[in-house]
């Protein structure tokens with residue numbers, strides 16, 4: 500695929516490493532590798548960096564002097580958009596939706612929120628359940644009336660332009676596998692606003708890589724999640740110039756690890772955070788990657804990935820740990836020797 504046809508700012512640290520996980524593999528009874536997209540750079544990194552390379556490329560091409568986006572209070576996407584805007588010298592305004600109702604100082608002011616502000620972005624808060632798309636359009640119109648050229652980025656950066664970032668990741672990962680003679684049986688990762696999975700599936704199908712992708716849901720029920728991913732994957736391959744190469748059965752999501760809802764930590768997610776941190780020195784986040792890892796761990800224990808070489812795509816998010824510190828009881832780590 501010739502991605503240089505599309506506007507892009509080259510700010511990500513690529514290629515990200517593809518690393519074997521010795522201790523987790525023996526714990527889970529599978530051969531586990533991790534694609535380190537938590538190391539993409541731009542305010543620590545995460546999956547939004549790859550998407551923002553293309554989104555911000557388009558924003559600059561359109562002459563934007565301001566970008567606007569929206570997300571939950573502890574949105575990683577918001578933080579990374581703020582960092583790109585800082586680097587590129589455009590203004591950034593973020594609409595944050597309170598999807599958890601947490602009345603907690605760290606949740607509302609530390610972690611991603613602190614970094615949004617350090618990068619110079621302005622934020623505006625809305626109660627949960629608000630029509631954030633309409634709010635963002637109204638806010639963008641207001642700024643346009645003031646003379647700004649505003650580029651609006653959808654929540655999670657998930658549209659065909661953003662998904663190109665994960666077409667790029669699919670190409671990179673298959674290249675790494677080919678170079679080292681590594682046959683990948685499956686890719687597993689956390690899915691939310693759908694751009695990551697849609698881009699991966701679009702790229703893999705367009706290359707005829709024949710590697711199944713399993714998205715572990717963090718928000719929507721399965722039919723809705725799969726439909727969102729499928730629709731965006733179809734639009735993405737259209738943008739690439741190879742419409743029709745994604746089949747409905749190429750899109751698979753397991754949404755049994757969402758728990759009570761988006762942004763609300765689960766017991767299995769907290770267990771996964773501790774497991775990855777203690778066995779591999781890796782940091783997951785409670786909103787996305789921990790739920791993705793919880794699915795990976797549970798399905799591996801149930802034998803679903805028997806004899807498989809599985810690549811877990813680490814989508815980042817560890818900054819969120821500092822907004823969710825109250826989810827962890829670590830008092831037993833203070834000891835007297």
Ligand SMILES: *Cc1c(COP(=O)(O)O)cnc(C)c1O
Pocket residue numbers: 545546547575576655657689690691692693694695696784787788814815816817
């Ligand atoms: C946004 C995000 C995801 C989900 O990616 P989508 O493209 O929105 O589906 C997964 N993990 C982390 C850490 C994220 O910030």
